Amino acid sequence: MAKTGRTKVTIRCNVCGEQFTLRGRRGPAGEVETGFKQCLCDNNRHFHIMEDGS
Numbered sequence: 001m002a003k004t005g006r007t008k009v010t011i012r013c014n015v016c017g018e019q020f021t022l023r024g025r026r027g028p029a030g031e032v033e034t035g036f037k038q039c040l041c042d043n044n045r046h047f048h049i050m051e052d053g054s
């Protein structure tokens with residue numbers, strides 16, 4: 001349980017360059033879940049994800 005927690009994530013779209021800052025939650029497998037689905041440009045696969053504050 002100690003591995004889970006809140007984190008801030010910046011997601012940048014590799015297609016159009018749009019950036020999104022989201023609050024995420026780290027899951028037990030080390031994945032960060034933000035609920036983010038897709039960019040405004042319909043890209044839903046090609047992102048650069050940066051996790052802040054770690």
Ligand SMILES: [Zn+2]
Nearest residue numbers: 013016039041
């Ligand atoms: Zn985009």
